Amino acid sequence: MPDATGWQPLIRSRAWEQVVDRVEEKILSGDLRIGDRLPPERDFASMLGVSRAAVREALRVLEAHGVLHRPRVGTGRDSGSVIAGTPTTGLSRLLRVHVALSNFDLDEITEARVALERASASLAASQATESDLARMRELLDRMDDETLPRDRFNDLDTDFHMALAEAADNRLLTALTTAIRGAIRHTLLHAFEQLADADAVLNALRRQHRSLCEAVAQGDADRAADEVDRHIRGFHRIASHTLNRSMPRTPPAC
Amino acid sequence: MPDATGWQPLIRSRAWEQVVDRVEEKILSGDLRIGDRLPPERDFASMLGVSRAAVREALRVLEAHGVLHRPRVGTGRDSGSVIAGTPTTGLSRLLRVHVALSNFDLDEITEARVALERASASLAASQATESDLARMRELLDRMDDETLPRDRFNDLDTDFHMALAEAADNRLLTALTTAIRGAIRHTLLHAFEQLADADAVLNALRRQHRSLCEAVAQGDADRAADEVDRHIRGFHRIASHTLNRSMPRTPPAC
DNA sequence: CACCGATGCTTGGTCTGACCAAGGTCACCC
DNA sequence: GGGTGACCTTGGTCAGACCAAGCATCGGTG
Structure with missing residues (x-):
């Protein structure tokens, strides 16, 4: 609901929030499904033009919500961040x-x-x-x-x-x-x-x-x-x- | 439920997870209540002996769960990370x-x-x-x-x-x-x-x-x-x- | 040929140090 | 007294580095 003047202050969204939003968009639109993998943190960061720290903060939020499995290191088939659904x-x-x-x-x-x-x-x-x-x-x-x-x-x-x-x-x-x-x-x-x-x-x-x-x-x-x-x-x-x-x-x- | 041998692999918990746990403990025990402030990120990190990045990842998780308000910069009364309850x-x-x-x-x-x-x-x-x-x-x-x-x-x-x-x-x-x-x-x-x-x-x-x-x-x-x-x-x-x-x-x- | 170990790559986990911008405080000057 | 600018605090962001774990590959050994 807008305030009395019809204007409300802009809330600049933070880098990691935009990353979360991007991922959620992909999920909402059906582009990302359970079992799909997100890119490695470093690649993902450079793809989105943000730092790795921003990506990591976003991944932590998604993981906390049960959207991502606990990430695994290495090059295995389920390494990296995998969409979970738990x-x-x-x-x-x-x-x-x-x-x-x-x-x-x-x-x-x-x-x-x-x-x-x-x-x-x-x-x-x-x-x-x-x-x-x-x-x-x-x-x-x-x-x-x-x-x-x-x-x-x-x-x-x-x-x-x-x-x-x-x-x-x-x-x-x-x-x-x-x-x-x-x-x-x-x-x-x-x-x-x-x-x-x-x-x-x-x-x-x-x-x-x-x-x-x-x-x-x-x-x-x-x-x-x-x-x-x-x-x-x-x-x-x-x-x-x-x-x-x-x-x-x-x-x-x- | 333990597996057939009664042993299951250790899952090393990550630094930021321990930070989340600490904060939740304080909430569960009643030490932290709605409106209370967490220490500034830098201080908190040194108090817990982890890096600021670890603290930040933990704060993001807590914020995503509605436990913390969106943090505010500066030295005001509700600057920093405040316990929310939303x-x-x-x-x-x-x-x-x-x-x-x-x-x-x-x-x-x-x-x-x-x-x-x-x-x-x-x-x-x-x-x-x-x-x-x-x-x-x-x-x-x-x-x-x-x-x-x-x-x-x-x-x-x-x-x-x-x-x-x-x-x-x-x-x-x-x-x-x-x-x-x-x-x-x-x-x-x-x-x-x-x-x-x-x-x-x-x-x-x-x-x-x-x-x-x-x-x-x-x-x-x-x-x-x-x-x-x-x-x-x-x-x-x-x-x-x-x-x-x-x-x-x-x-x-x- | 089969097996096994060493090596190196990929990837997440963590830390350090730095800079910016925003919000407050406070002393200084008009 | 009031404005105003310097300064401090604090979160937001980034770059770069190192470590450890998991895999793959390759070469040596039986």
Whole structure:
């Protein structure tokens, strides 16, 4: 929106920004696809008429967004900077740090998780394959181990929810679910470790997972959505209660 | 997951990655908050024992993720790199480029939109303020203008959906909705411009918006969710049909 | 002929040092 | 007192250099 005078100051875009834009243009227009290679940094720099440093800063941005693989040295077939298409890592990192900056609190995240996972659950119910179900059941079996350390349980829990998202066969839902889950991993783990009545809670989680899994297997989309909804909100209630007791206040800024 | 031998190759992390990690640690631990300043690049580099280039590459990554404001030169109060907390820009850019890389197709995106906006709509229905409703109605009034160019209509449509998300008072839902909408802005605009029976479609959209807005105003969460669901799926059906006719195939890779 | 090691090229990772431009500060001069 | 110009700080950019890792090639050795 222009300001009152209709004029706004020019923002000179920096060299590396223009490099990012060029690459993104090529991707948007379909010129660059997953697996394609960008020119070597030195060549690319001279092609674009900028310094190698500018190119490198641009490549770092693209890599951080999951657009490029970690570059490899040498002359091999996949040496250099290769177009990737792995949004999850960047997405997760981005969400995690913004969660830490308290742009998003746990209530908001829970609400979004419920929305996304309800959708995953009902899609999964209508189209999960046998191998999807087998994967989910295998994870649940491993979670039944009473001697499992908390962090392993938490990781398996994460894997289960990711398996559910994958069963929905929707990569965006999967990526968002994975990213959000990754972003709050530490928070959840902390909650797990502080649990007052841990065994009861863990058993409740196991029962809810089984029941969700059953609903998916039976193809009951509505029940699957409701199960995952109750499951997430239930644990969130316990977790936020636990966390509030152990960290009553965030320390004030200096 | 470790490989069969239980050993996996070390991945030496690069200098700039360690810088990013340091900054993120400080954010995760609460040491750095929104508005705080990082040291000047030169000082920061010598503090961390790396070159200025490494620091700069790290700052670019953080900036791309919306963690830092665009740095300002000079000695002013907000000169240098300031912690930001603006996830939407980075999120949108990230999603857009991954949409272009066909990591996500329009069906998947629509499903995710429906999931997120159903949640927004029902939350909004239960807690929208008068000013939220006024904002939404004002946008709808402006969309009634028959002479509006298609791109303006599209932008107002976007604004309406963002206003809905904001009425839900959940910043994560808002950020995700905005980012996804931004990622498919061009696609939707293209669909708008290719519409066969444009007036009929636009009028249908207007009716659906009004009816959604009414449901929110009446506090009817379930109806609001269903309205937005039908609205999004309906337009998606038309849009994908239109787009398929105008661009029957993506050209094969060379 | 098959195998293997040395050598050299390509490529990313890093650092140093330099210059420019923009924004602020402050002392000096009218 | 007010303007103004010198100076400092800070990011933006570049050139050039060196290192280490990965590959390819070639020549020697069995």
